[in-house]
Amino acid sequence: MTDTTTTQFNALLLDIEGTITSISFVKDELFPYAFENVGKYLEEHYHKPATQIILEDLRLVAEQQAENDLAVVRIREPKKECIEDVTKNVRHWIKRDKKLTPMKALQGLIWEEAYQKGEVKGHVYPDVFPVLKIVENRKIPIYIYSSGSVHAQKLLFANSVEGDMTKILYGYFDTNIGLKGESASYTKISAEIGVPEKDILFLTDVEAEAAAANKAGLQTRLVIRPGNASLTQEAKNAYGTIESLEEIL
Numbered sequence: 001m002t003d004t005t006t007t008q009f010n011a012l013l014l015d016i017e018g019t020i021t022s023i024s025f026v027k028d029e030l031f032p033y034a035f036e037n038v039g040k041y042l043e044e045h046y047h048k049p050a051t052q053i054i055l056e057d058l059r060l061v062a063e064q065q066a067e068n069d070l071a072v073v074r075i076r077e078p079k080k081e082c083i084e085d086v087t088k089n090v091r092h093w094i095k096r097d098k099k100l101t102p103m104k105a106l107q108g109l110i111w112e113e114a115y116q117k118g119e120v121k122g123h124v125y126p127d128v129f130p131v132l133k134i135v136e137n138r139k140i141p142i143y144i145y146s147s148g149s150v151h152a153q154k155l156l157f158a159n160s161v162e163g164d165m166t167k168i169l170y171g172y173f174d175t176n177i178g179l180k181g182e183s184a185s186y187t188k189i190s191a192e193i194g195v196p197e198k199d200i201l202f203l204t205d206v207e208a209e210a211a212a213a214n215k216a217g218l219q220t221r222l223v224i225r226p227g228n229a230s231l232t233q234e235a236k237n238a239y240g241t242i243e244s245l246e247e248i249l
């Protein structure tokens with residue numbers, strides 16, 4: 001049985017969307033920006049090595065996804081057709097909130113422009129930065145684990161409504177380490193940061209992520225924020241809930 005009353009931890013691992021950032025910021029600002037600008041971005045950056053690496057990965061993912069999803073097209077070679085196909089797939093995946101690693105990498109590159117132009121600012125809830133500063137003062141390292149690419153994570157925190165938060169963050173993980181619903185991902189994070197599983201506190205809004213982290217031996221809390229999906233009573237009992245990061249202090 002998980003002890004959901006005490007919170008003693010030597011590392012803090014944070015989900016982004018629905019935990020420290022509103023779902024609305026991601027769904028109503030970031031995703032539409034990528035949806036609108038994917039074709040334009042590819043036109044302008046097509047020949048860059050970073051784009052070409054992502055396109056190769058997207059080709060493989062499209063092959064796999066097309067097996068089970070008739071809306072996914074296989075990506076053709078010539079530039080014009082390639083951009084057309086990738087744009088179609090990416091828009092389809094954005095609508096379905098697919099957490100596909102190369103698509104997330106491409107989104108991060110597209111968002112870079114939006115942050116640079118000042119068209120978006122990374123949302124964080126008002127309780128987040130003050131609490132993280134206290135945690136950091138206690139010499140407890142803070143890590144991020146999100147389905148968004150590490151590049152996208154850094155952009156969000158470097159350009160947040162609270163200013164540059166990256167100076168208090170120790171490290172970042174994305175789906176390159178594994179999916180958030182798989183317990184092996186948390187075991188790998190524990191090994192990588194050199195903190196035993198039982199000494200890591202993981203905060204998330206998603207039951208499957210809490211279950212996976214808990215199975216790996218991490219302490220977990222489910223975070224309730226306005227606009228989040230509702231949680232089952234079973235999960236609330238199993239992992240405990242918080243409505244503000246102040247509750248972990």
Ligand SMILES: CSCCC(=O)C(=O)COP(=O)(O)O
Nearest residue numbers: 015016017146147148152153
């Ligand atoms: C890194 S900002 C964009 C967030 C994102 O793309 C996403 O899919 C959110 O997933 P999370 O794991 O943070 O809930």
Ligand SMILES: [Mg+2]
Nearest residue numbers: 015017018205
């Ligand atoms: Mg989340």
